[in-house]
Amino acid sequence: MKIPIKWLGELVKLPSDIKKLTSDLTMVGHMIDKIEVKNGETNLDLELRGNRADCYSIMGIAREVAAIYGTKLKDINIVPVKKIKKYSIDLDVQTPLVKRVGMIEIKNVKITTSPKWLSEKLSAYGMESKNNIVDLTNLVMIETGEPMHAFDLDKLSLASSAGRKGKHLEIRLAKNGEKITTFMDTTLTMTKEDLVWAKNDTVLSVAGAVGEKHHSISNETKNILLEAANYDRANVRRTVYRHMLLTDAGIRHEKELDPNMVDFAISRFLYFINKYNWGEFKPEMYDYYPKKVNSWSLNLDFDYLKSLSGLDLKFETIKSILTGLGFEITKRDKSAITVLVPTHRTDVTFEEDLIEEI
DSSP: OEEEHHHHHTTSOOOSOHHHHHHHHHHTTOEEEEEEEETTEEEEEEEOOTTOGGGSSHHHHHHHHHHHHTOOOOOOOOOOOEEESOOSSOEEEOOTTEEEEEEEEEBSOOOOOOOHHHHHHHHHHTOOOOOHHHHHHHHHHHHHSOOEEEEETGGGTOOOOTTOOSOOEEEEEOOTTOEEEBTTSOEEEOOTTOEEEEETTEEEEETTTEEBTTTBOOTTOOOEEEEEEEEOHHHHHHHHHHTTOOOHHHHHHTSOOOTTHHHHHHHHHHHHHHHTTOOBOOSEEEEEOSSOOOOEEEEEEHHHHHHHHOOOOOHHHHHHHHHHTTOEEEEEOSSEEEEEEOTTOTTOOSHHHHHHHO
16 A cells, blocks of 8 residues: 555654654554655555555554554545435445445536646556546545545436436346446456446446446546445455456455445545535435444453453553544443444454454
């Protein structure tokens, strides 16, 4: 995972000595593969553990830096959205492999060459600039860790009238032999195990991996449908490697992403749309979220912590570490504490995981 230092510094205060930063990140388990300097920009190339889905983002690494130095994340601007269950476009989700979907229409979109600040951020990460809207989906993905995709709304040929009956979009398993031509001009033949977005018999995208060429946005696009979603990671992983779709979106979706990042990512996208007057929208996000994920509690026994780690730590030290990492201590007695785990820490599911953090 490439982390442009300048970009990271926009989210959290950094030490002036980059070597100290890299050393401290390594000491907490984020190995530095290399440090690159390109066009005057310094990038850290981190060798991340596969289970740390939250760290495949600038925000995730910023949280780690804040915990190391006892600081806080800087404010991240968003346009809050109201989450609604009925929308001008109907979505028929036909499989439990879909955990959450957020959708919002943005009208009268202005497709332009990306401003310098946007193209330079993507260039520092190692990504080529396309146009302001495509680049913005990539920027938000890199920053938050939540992939998103923009469809050309008019090419979907969907009526926006609320009175129209029937399901207009589907997320379903593909039919054996269905084909899709990606925006990279590669034709893929789907299997019945591949998860896709579709309109009737037309495959619009391979869920979590890549969009179809005709329905993706172009310089002529006037209106878009923006989506961000959360899928079964094992299914996405099999599809990614079956079709060799090693995209930035696929690499993230094969991890255990936090479904609660869906609305935050869309809200972050809308902030830039609003700031630069790139389109018009009503801040209402269609939200398919059948089983909401809430923070979960874990018990941490002090004797077990001592025997497993070999450390004899005072409660205040334990509390400082865990709260600095975003955990909340909800109960305490002489022998143990109860810890509330934030939903972005999808890797922390056992008592031993808490001990590892300490």
